Amino acid sequence: MGAYRADDDYDYLFKVVLIGDSGVGKSNLLSRFTRNEFSLESKSTIGVEFATRSIKVDDKVVKAQIWDTAGQERYRAITSAYYRGAVGALLVYDVTRHVTFENVARWLKELRDHTDANIVVMLVGNKADLRHLRAVSVEDATAFAERESTFFMETSALESMNVENAFTEVLTQIHSVVSKKALEVGNDPAALPKGQTINVGSRDDVSAVKKGGCCSN
Amino acid sequence: MEKKRLDDHEAATISSPRSLDRFGFLVRPDASTSDGLVKSRSAQFERIREDRRVRKWRKMIGVGGSDWKHYLRKKPHVVKRRIRKGIPDCLRGLVWQLISGSRDLLLMNPGVYEQLVIYETSASELDIIRDISRTFPSHVFFQQRHGPGQRSLYNVLKAYPVFDRDVGYVQGMGFLAGLLLLYMSEEDAFWLLVALLKGAVHAPMEGLYLTGLPLVQQYLFQFEHLVQEHLPKLGEHFAQEMINPSMYASQWFITVFSYSFPFHLALRIWDVFLFEGVKIVFKVGLALLKYCHDDLVKLPFEKLIHALKNFPQDAMNPDILLPLAYSIKISRRLEELRQEYEKKNGKITQSRELTEEQTVQRL
Numbered sequence: 001m002g003a004y005r006a007d008d009d010y011d012y013l014f015k016v017v018l019i020g021d022s023g024v025g026k027s028n029l030l031s032r033f034t035r036n037e038f039s040l041e042s043k044s045t046i047g048v049e050f051a052t053r054s055i056k057v058d059d060k061v062v063k064a065q066i067w068d069t070a071g072q073e074r075y076r077a078i079t080s081a082y083y084r085g086a087v088g089a090l091l092v093y094d095v096t097r098h099v100t101f102e103n104v105a106r107w108l109k110e111l112r113d114h115t116d117a118n119i120v121v122m123l124v125g126n127k128a129d130l131r132h133l134r135a136v137s138v139e140d141a142t143a144f145a146e147r148e149s150t151f152f153m154e155t156s157a158l159e160s161m162n163v164e165n166a167f168t169e170v171l172t173q174i175h176s177v178v179s180k181k182a183l184e185v186g187n188d189p190a191a192l193p194k195g196q197t198i199n200v201g202s203r204d205d206v207s208a209v210k211k212g213g214c215c216s217n
Numbered sequence: 218m219e220k221k222r223l224d225d226h227e228a229a230t231i232s233s234p235r236s237l238d239r240f241g242f243l244v245r246p247d248a249s250t251s252d253g254l255v256k257s258r259s260a261q262f263e264r265i266r267e268d269r270r271v272r273k274w275r276k277m278i279g280v281g282g283s284d285w286k287h288y289l290r291k292k293p294h295v296v297k298r299r300i301r302k303g304i305p306d307c308l309r310g311l312v313w314q315l316i317s318g319s320r321d322l323l324l325m326n327p328g329v330y331e332q333l334v335i336y337e338t339s340a341s342e343l344d345i346i347r348d349i350s351r352t353f354p355s356h357v358f359f360q361q362r363h364g365p366g367q368r369s370l371y372n373v374l375k376a377y378p379v380f381d382r383d384v385g386y387v388q389g390m391g392f393l394a395g396l397l398l399l400y401m402s403e404e405d406a407f408w409l410l411v412a413l414l415k416g417a418v419h420a421p422m423e424g425l426y427l428t429g430l431p432l433v434q435q436y437l438f439q440f441e442h443l444v445q446e447h448l449p450k451l452g453e454h455f456a457q458e459m460i461n462p463s464m465y466a467s468q469w470f471i472t473v474f475s476y477s478f479p480f481h482l483a484l485r486i487w488d489v490f491l492f493e494g495v496k497i498v499f500k501v502g503l504a505l506l507k508y509c510h511d512d513l514v515k516l517p518f519e520k521l522i523h524a525l526k527n528f529p530q531d532a533m534n535p536d537i538l539l540p541l542a543y544s545i546k547i548s549r550r551l552e553e554l555r556q557e558y559e560k561k562n563g564k565i566t567q568s569r570e571l572t573e574e575q576t577v578q579r580l
Contacts, residue, residue, distance in 0.1 A: 022388065023347045041354035044388045046476055047467035050522050065519070072344070072388045077430045078463055 010054050010063035014174050015085050016167075019107050020092035021100040022071030025126040028157035029092065030068045033167045038157055045070045048082055055168060057175045064088075064171055076110065083114035088122070088170040093141075095125040095154060096133040101141065108148060120173045121150040124166055129156040240480045241357045241399070271305045278312065285315045297492065301543060303535070304488045310400035316492045318417030319409035330404040333376040341386035345374045352391035359395060369403040370395055376407050377414075384414065387426040392472040396483065419494035424565045425471055431565045436470045437462045439554040440499060443547055447503055451514055458518045465525035469502055470495075477526070478533065485535040496551060497542065504542035508532045 018026040027045050031037045034051040049068040054061050067086075069079035083089075091107050093100040104123065111121065123145045125136060138154065145152035151169060155162040236244045277299070278285045289296050304312045314320040339345075349367050353359045358366035373394045378385040393413070397406035414423040424432025440462045445452035455461070468476045473490055475483045489497045506513065509524065509532055516524055532538060559565075 022344065023351075042351060043354060043476070044348050044351040044391070046389045046392075046471055048464060049526075050464070050519075052519055070388060074385075074387050074426070074428060074430065077428075078433065078467055081463065 009061060011060040012062045012175060012178065014062060014064055014087050014171060016064050016066045016088040016090065016170060017083055017086045017111075018066060018068045018090050018092060019079075019083075019111060020071060020090075020124075021094070021097075021103050021107075024071065024092045024094040024097075024100050025157050026068050026071065026090075026092050029090065029124070029126060029155065029163055029166075030066055032157045032160060032163045034066065036160070038160070047075070047078055053167075055171060057168075057172050058179075060175065062171050062175055064167065066167075080110065080114055083111060086115050086119060088120045088174050089115070090122050090124050090166060090170060091150070092124045092126050093136065094127050095136050096127055096130050098135040101125075101136040101144075104144065105148075108150070118177060120170050120177065121148075122166055122170045123148075123150045123152040125152075125154040126157060128154040128161060129159045237357055238480075240484075242353075242480060243355045243357065243360075267305065270302075271307060274299070274305050274308050274312070278308070278315065282311055282315045282320065300488050300492045301539065303485050306484075309484065309488070310405070313397075313400060313487070313491050314405055314409060316418070317409050317412045319405065319412040322412055322417060323405065323408040326408070330376060330407050333379045333407075334372045334403075337379040339375050339378040339386065341378045342375060344388075345371060345386055345391075348388055348391050349374075353395045356395070356399070358399060366398070369398055369406075372403050373398065373407050373410065377410060380407075380411065381414075381423070384423050384426050389468075389471040389476070390426065392475040396475045396487065413491075422495065427565075430471075431562075433467055433470055435555065435558050435562075435565065436495070436499075437466060438558050439551055440466055440470075440502060442554050443499060443503060443550065444506060446550065447545065447547075448506055448510060451506060451510055454514045455521075458521055460518065460521055460525070464522055466502055470498055473498060474501065482533050482535045482538065485539060489539070496548065499547055499551060500542040500545050501538065503545050503547070504538050505532055507545070508538065508541060 018030055020026055022044065027042055027049065028038050030049070030051055031039065031042075034053045045068060047070055050066070051068070052063060052065050054063040056062070067082045069075070069082060089111055091104060091111065093104050095101075108121065111119065123141060125138075125141050128134075141152055141154075144150075151173065153162050153166045153169070155166050157163055238244050277288050277296070279288075300312075300316070314323075349359075349371055350362065352370060356366070358364075359370060361367065370391065374386060374391055377390065377394075390410070394406055394410060397409050401409070412418065413421075414426070415421050416423075422432065424430075424435070441452075444455065444462070473483075473495075474486050478486075486497060486501055505528055509528060513521060513524060
C-alpha cells in the first residue's frame with residue numbers, strides 16, 4: 001500500500017477545506033497558495049477542486065490536502081461530504097460584500113455540524129486590496145472571530161498578501177494541537193485516503209493523519 | 218478599484234489581439250494545438266470532405282429544417298450515424314434545435330421569452346451577474362464586459378429562473394447556455410435549455426439543478442457502478458484509494474462536458490447528447506477512463522485526482538474517444554441502476570410539468 005510514499009516525504013497530512021460564499025475568491029486563494037498563481041479569468045467552481053502543498057512547521061514537514069468547494073448554497077448537497085475528516089478550514093468572505101460576511105455564521109454552523117469540535121478555523125477576509133470598496137470592518141470581523149474562537153486574517157489573493165500566512169497559521173495550529181497531546185493510536189472512521197490515522201487525546205480532539213512510523217504498531 | 222482592475226485587464230485584451238482558435242477561444246501561447254485536428258490530413262482534403270458532408274446534411278434537413286422530421290422517421294439509423302460522425306459546424310445551431318425539440322417549443326410559445334426577460338425579475342440576478350464573467354472567460358464572445366456575449370448570457374440565465382422558480386439559477390447552467398449561445402440566438406438558446414431541463418425529447422435534466430442536486434447524485438451512483446462493472450480493476454483501485462466519482466465527474470454531468478473539456482470535443486459530445494440523451498455522457502466518461510486505464514491504475518490518490526481532471530490531449534481526440542465510447546454498451550444496466558437508486562432514495566420529482574398551457578399561464 002505504501003510503496004509510492006517514499007517520494008512523497010511528509011510527517012503529517014492535514015485535510016483542510018476552503019468554504020464561503022460564491023465569488024469570494026476561494027479558488028484564487030488556493031491557486032495562490034499552492035501554485036503562486038492568480039487569475040482574473042477564473043471560472044466558477046463546479047463541485048470540488050483539490051490541491052496540495054507541503055510546508056515546514058518546526059522541524060516537521062506538514063502536507064496540506066486542500067479541498068476547494070463550490071460556494072453556491074445548492075452545491076452543499078455535494079460539498080458538505082468533503083467536510084468530513086477535515087482538521088482545518090479557511091472560511092472566506094469578501095471584505096467588499098457585507099452579505100458574504102453575514103453568511104459566515106451559517107457556514108461555521110454547517111462546518112461544525114460536520115466536523116470534529118477541535119477543527120482549526122481561520123476566518124479570512126479576502127480582496128483586502130480593494131481598500132476603498134471595503135464593506136466589512138476589521139473590528140467586526142475580529143469581534144466575530146473572538147466570539148466564535150476562530151483565527152482571523154485579511155488577505156488579498158491578487159496581491160499575494162497574507163495568503164501564505166493564513167494557510168501557514170492554520171497548519172501550524174493544527175500541528176500544535178496534534179503535537180501537544182499525548183498520541184494514542186486509534187482507528188478513526190473519518191480517516192484520510194492515505195496514511196496512518198492518529199487520534200489525539202479524546203475523541204473530540206483534532207484528528208490528524210500521520211505518515212506511518214513510530215505510532216503505527 | 219475592482220472596476221479599474223477589470224478595465225485594465227480588458228484594455229489589455231483588446232489592444233493586443235491574441236490569437237484565437239477556430240471556435241473563438243484565446244489560444245494560450247504555450248498550447249501546442251488548439252483543436253486537436255489530425256494534422257496529417259491536408260487542409261484541402263479536409264475542406265472537400267467537409268463540403269461533401271454539408272451537402273448531404275442540407276439535403277437531409279431541407280430548407281430551414283423543413284424535411285427533418287420526415288427524414289428522421291424514414292431513416293433514423295442514417296441520422297444517428299451521421300450525428301455520431303459530427304454535425305457540420307455551419308449547421309450545428311439549426312440541427313441542435315431540431316433534434317432537441319426546442320424549435321417546437323419556440324413555435325408554441327411566441328413572445329414568451331421576451332416577456333420573461335423584459336418584464337420579470339429574478340431573485341438570482343446578483344448571483345448571475347457575478348458568474349457572467351466567470352463563464353467561458355477565455356472566449357472572445359464572452360470576454361468583453363457588458364458586451365453582446367455577456368448580455369445575452371445574462372438574459373438567458375435570468376429568464377430561466379423566472380420561467381421556473383423551483384429550479385432557479387444554479388452555477389453550471391451558464392456553461393450550457395454559453396455553449397448554446399455560440400450557435401444560436403438568445404431566444405433559441407433559452408428554449409433549448411427548457412427542452413433539456415424539462416425533457417422535451419429525453420428524460421428531464423432539471424434534477425441536476427434542483428435542491429439537493431438529486432439527479433447528480435443518481436448519475437454519480439450509476440457511474441460508480443458502471444466503472445466497477447466495466448473496468449473492475451480500476452474500480453477496485455478507486456475504492457482502495459477512496460476516490461469517488463463526485464471528486465471528478467460531477468462537472469461532467471452538471472455541464473455535459475462543457476466546463477473544462479476541449480471545445481471541439483464538447484461539441485461532438487453535444488451533437489450525440491442532444492440526439493441520444495445523457496447516456497453518451499456516461500459512455501464518454503467510461504471511455505476516458507478506459508483509454509487511460511493502464512496509467513490510472515498505477516496512480517496514488519493525489520496523482521489520481523489530478524489525472525482525472527487533466528486527461529492527456531490524445532485521450533481527448535474525438536475521433537478516438539467517441540468510437541471507443543460508442544462501443545461501450547450500457548443502456549440496460551443504466552436503467553437497472555436507475556431503478557435500484559430509486560428504490561433506495563425515492564423517485565426524483567419534477568418541479569413542474571412542461572405543457573404549453575402552463576408555460577403560457579405563468580405569464
